[in-house]
Amino acid sequence: MYALDLYVVTATEIMHYLPQGHRAETRASADLRPKLKSLALGQASVGAAPALLVVAYDPSRLAARYGARANPYASYEVGHAAQNMLLQATALGLVAVPVAAVDGAPAAQALGLPAGQTVIYLIPVGFPA
Numbered sequence: 001m002y003a004l005d006l007y008v009v010t011a012t013e014i015m016h017y018l019p020q021g022h023r024a025e026t027r028a029s030a031d032l033r034p035k036l037k038s039l040a041l042g043q044a045s046v047g048a049a050p051a052l053l054v055v056a057y058d059p060s061r062l063a064a065r066y067g068a069r070a071n072p073y074a075s076y077e078v079g080h081a082a083q084n085m086l087l088q089a090t091a092l093g094l095v096a097v098p099v100a101a102v103d104g105a106p107a108a109q110a111l112g113l114p115a116g117q118t119v120i121y122l123i124p125v126g127f128p129a
């Protein structure tokens with residue numbers, strides 16, 4: 001059981017990453033980057049990224065197994081996953097930055113995420129200048 005879900009926001013759609021099969025399913029057809037930018041202190045990278053990775057988590061998924069440790073463990077999991085996304089972007093010759101200054105609950109609502117999920121990181125990915 002994982003605490004996190006990964007979504008990809010582009011100029012045309014919102015996709016949900018499915019680890020099983022390494023696939024992504026389209027959840028909606030819209031450009032949510034301007035809205036997410038407004039929920040992230042207006043940070044330009046969020047509005048401009050060709051691919052905006054959205055890391056959402058629901059620590060309660062770990063509660064049955066880890067009890068009071070669910071919240072910190074979920075955060076560790078997000079950190080590990082984000083680190084790997086940043087490394088992979090670099091390996092592909094791309095640039096990326098972890099953005100934590102985002103209003104998580106309104107962002108989750110704007111994206112239409114399932115109840116319980118909160119956006120914890122935005123990771124804009126783009127090409128080097």
Ligand SMILES: Cc1cc2nc3c(=O)[nH]c(=O)nc-3n(C[C@H](O)[C@H](O)[C@H](O)COP(=O)(O)O)c2cc1C
Binds near residue numbers: 100
């Ligand atoms: C928890 C956390 C939150 C961050 N939030 C933001 C952010 O909101 N916006 C941003 O541009 N960078 C953000 N960063 C990235 C840092 O500003 C910085 O670019 C990154 O840690 C790499 O540091 P360095 O360039 O000094 O090596 C965040 C980094 C961390 C670890």
